[in-house]
Amino acid sequence: xxxxxxxxxxxxxxxxxxxxxxxxxxxxxxxxxxxxxxxxxxxxxxxxxxxxxxxxxxxxxxxxxxxxxxxxxxxxxxxxxxxxxxxxxxxxxxxxxxxxxxxxxxxxxxxxxxxxxxxxxxxxxxxxxxxxxxxxxxxxxxxxxxxxxxxxxxxxxxxxxxxxxxxxxxxxxxxxxxxxxxxxxxxxxxxxxxxxxxxxxxxxxxxxxxxxxxxxxxxxxxxxxxxxxxxxxxxxxxxxxxxxxxxxxxxxxxxxxxxxxxxxxxxxxxxxxxxxxxxxxxxxxxxxxxxxxxxxxxxxxxxxxxxxxxxxxxxxxxxxxxxxxxxxxxxxxxxxxxxxxxxxxxxxxxxxxxxxxxxxxxxxxxxxxxxxxxxxxxxxxxxxxxxxxxxxxxxxxxxxxxxxxxxxxxxxxxxxxxxxxxxxxxxxxxxxxxxxxxxxxxxxxxxxxxxxxxxxxxxxxxxxxxxxxxxxxxxxxxxxxxxxxxxxxxxxxxx
RNA sequence: GGGGCUAUCGUCUAGGGGUUAGGACACCGCCCUUUCACGGCGGCAACACGGGUUCAAAUCCCGUUAGCCCUACCA
Numbered sequence: 001x002x003x004x005x006x007x008x009x010x011x012x013x014x015x016x017x018x019x020x021x022x023x024x025x026x027x028x029x030x031x032x033x034x035x036x037x038x039x040x041x042x043x044x045x046x047x048x049x050x051x052x053x054x055x056x057x058x059x060x061x062x063x064x065x066x067x068x069x070x071x072x073x074x075x076x077x078x079x080x081x082x083x084x085x086x087x088x089x090x091x092x093x094x095x096x097x098x099x100x101x102x103x104x105x106x107x108x109x110x111x112x113x114x115x116x117x118x119x120x121x122x123x124x125x126x127x128x129x130x131x132x133x134x135x136x137x138x139x140x141x142x143x144x145x146x147x148x149x150x151x152x153x154x155x156x157x158x159x160x161x162x163x164x165x166x167x168x169x170x171x172x173x174x175x176x177x178x179x180x181x182x183x184x185x186x187x188x189x190x191x192x193x194x195x196x197x198x199x200x201x202x203x204x205x206x207x208x209x210x211x212x213x214x215x216x217x218x219x220x221x222x223x224x225x226x227x228x229x230x231x232x233x234x235x236x237x238x239x240x241x242x243x244x245x246x247x248x249x250x251x252x253x254x255x256x257x258x259x260x261x262x263x264x265x266x267x268x269x270x271x272x273x274x275x276x277x278x279x280x281x282x283x284x285x286x287x288x289x290x291x292x293x294x295x296x297x298x299x300x301x302x303x304x305x306x307x308x309x310x311x312x313x314x315x316x317x318x319x320x321x322x323x324x325x326x327x328x329x330x331x332x333x334x335x336x337x338x339x340x341x342x343x344x345x346x347x348x349x350x351x352x353x354x355x356x357x358x359x360x361x362x363x364x365x366x367x368x369x370x371x372x373x374x375x376x377x378x379x380x381x382x383x384x385x386x387x388x389x390x391x392x393x394x395x396x397x398x399x400x401x402x403x404x405x406x407x408x409x410x411x412x413x414x415x416x417x418x419x420x421x422x423x424x425x426x427x428x429x430x431x432x433x434x435x436x437x438x439x440x441x442x443x444x445x446x447x448x449x450x451x452x453x454x455x456x457x458x459x460x461x462x463x464x465x466x467x468x469x470x471x472x473x474x475x476x477x478x479x480x481x482x483x484x485x486x487x488x489x490x491x492x493x494x495x
Numbered sequence: 496g497g498g499g500c501u502a503u504c505g506u507c508u509a510g511g512g513g514u515u516a517g518g519a520c521a522c523c524g525c526c527c528u529u530u531c532a533c534g535g536c537g538g539c540a541a542c543a544c545g546g547g548u549u550c551a552a553a554u555c556c557c558g559u560u561a562g563c564c565c566u567a568c569c570a
Contacts, residue, residue: 135497202568214570238565459529471531
């Protein structure tokens, strides 16, 4: 029986939740959901200097907002709690239980060794190689016999732990290469001779094991958490052969690897601050729906195929979560990096806003509204939402409703639209006492007829008088949203 | 320096020996219209470069160039 699919997203809590990380998490999530598997959130906090609890919370909140729910992992805002049977899910809480025993085993079995080279010593040796223009490899090439692999240097010094990398004739090597069969990149061969004995565990106190490194922890954690598919950014491709070596030495079967390309900024450089928003919370503030983020991010580097065919119309581009899950396939992921396109995100957002019901939109729109929003009736909210549902973002929707909350003090193009000819019509509008759509429309038409005006003439005059500018939602909605009393009082100034 | 990855419109991409190189976003134009939008229709626009292989190359092979990743006791 094949094992249940298990994927994981393993960010390090050293700052905000990056949009690139969210995309990787999204792929993991999609894959797990598609195969009825489990999705794990694991916090890689072995960088003691930069990892904080606040940052862990930012990750949890960001993931939750994005709708990427995890089946195993930390419980939001509860540092000591987790869900799942293979926890803890914060690496620093796994030291004693998971890492230490493996390190000891590796040393005892002669698969890894204590390295007592000092940082300064290493720097000198590295420089010697650099100066000759040859790559520095610990205990290899230029550096052969200088390392601690076969010697035991001063035992009173603190030590790090290094892995003995393959010598070249291990059975799991092919032609001296460590082979990675990547689900998105294809087969990649890494000559084992180009790798050296890397550090598994940082230098600790004398006689003490220090904090293990990322490359060590991932292997241990992915194994003990039963991760079957490691889906991560392709910046890890070059780390993979080191990890594979550790899996082999430990006698573990490596998981399936899928390295997904990175997301670049508009100019093709790594997505960073200067390209605008990189943190997920910034996108939230921009008025984007989480579903838009999911779709836009998924569609970068991924081309869904229906019966072997790519999407062929704008209509098909707008996929629901259910469709994405159904269609998701690692084999349809691009090998090359994609540039992030805000225009496309906005377009997707607009489409998704259009397709939502007003009830679906309301909770997302609410944070962008003043407190007065909550005092309004359901019917009023419904009209407000549907009247502005053509907007590109929630912010845009909120902006087009600002006239509801305060009377204008400036009037744009008043001379042009509020003319003596429309004035009598304005007076008639002010006299109306029912702004329900049907009656209002009927009354409006009668006024137009009576005053010999076109819809445009009256509508624009009203917009300027009521909203201060010739732009607003449909004129009947505008009047309804304002209400009879408020509209009348705003009109008074012009009569 | 070494090892690795990548390369089709401005962007996301389809296509993987013979196509008018297809779609989407953006942009431009027209139409619709009570404003702004929405919507509809149309247009502009691409195979990085050089060699091979082949009757035929965007597609296969080899180089070159460019970008990126690893080469950390960061992740």
